[in-house]
Amino acid sequence: MESALALDIRHLAKLDQLHDGARGSLTWSSGASVSFTVTLQGDIGTLTLFYTAPDRDTGERKNVACAIPLSSLPLHYGGYRWYMHCPRTGRRAQILHKWNGLTQFCHRSTVHPKPTYASQRISGSDRIMAQRWAIRRKLGDTSSDLFGEPCKPKRMRWRTFEHYANRDAELAERESGYLRRLIGRLQGMR
Structure with a gap:
């Protein structure tokens, strides 16, 4: 798990980037970076990520545009909690991961064998x-x-x-x- 890039929707909300037309970029400590745009229509939307990733077959880097559906649920005391949906399974999550060898950010349950933390080994x-x-x-x-x-x-x-x-x-x-x-x-x- 430590080797994967983690995309956290709560981090985007904290940066005040969850509004229609928001644009920006995210950078991880490993040096990887992603540009993004947000399109919202009420309580649903799309987070589109732009980055380069190596092709599985050739190993050459190619441009990737990954569209991640967004949805929100109302909270009991007002406001909304936003979720991303895994592009592979549609599973709702607040954190999606990208491992080397995969071109998309996805939920950790879609990767087989299941990823583990170093402390679990x-x-x-x-x-x-x-x-x-x-x-x-x-x-x-x-x-x-x-x-x-x-x-x-x-x-x-x-x-x-x-x-x-x-x-x-x-x-x-x-x-x-x-x-x-x-x-x-x-x-x-x-």
């Missing part, structure tokens, strides 16, 4: 170690390792430090149990 022991390192970073502890207990920073209350140290001890116990089970499975494979 971390194994059990790696996740535990990441949590233990996060505790060390919160404490500002740059000198200890995961084999010992964390170091208490100056001016931190002992009660707060003990909370973090107890959480670290729980995680260390879970990690050692995980590793014991893994070693047991590996020995059983002989």
Whole structure:
């Protein structure tokens, strides 16, 4: 998911770009940019995106004009909430994504295999170690390792430090149990 460009309709609304005849451009931190126009007629409309994308077959960059239908629903206390509709499925969404290799922005459910976040691909022991390192970073502890207990920073209350140290001890116990089970499975494979 992190590698995809995310187009968020709420961001356009925050920039006050959801009105008839609005034109502008969006730029992502990766350097990708998209020009857009908005056409509205009451509570429906179209967001048209203009950008270049590589052709799947030839790899050459080609100009793409992607028309995304818009609709809005009234809110209980006044106003409207705008939604985009996926060009592939018509599914209503506030965020559409564009991955490398695809020419259109689409809902994430249309991509197969389903995209995942990097944190979803971390194994059990790696996740535990990441949590233990996060505790060390919160404490500002740059000198200890995961084999010992964390170091208490100056001016931190002992009660707060003990909370973090107890959480670290729980995680260390879970990690050692995980590793014991893994070693047991590996020995059983002989």
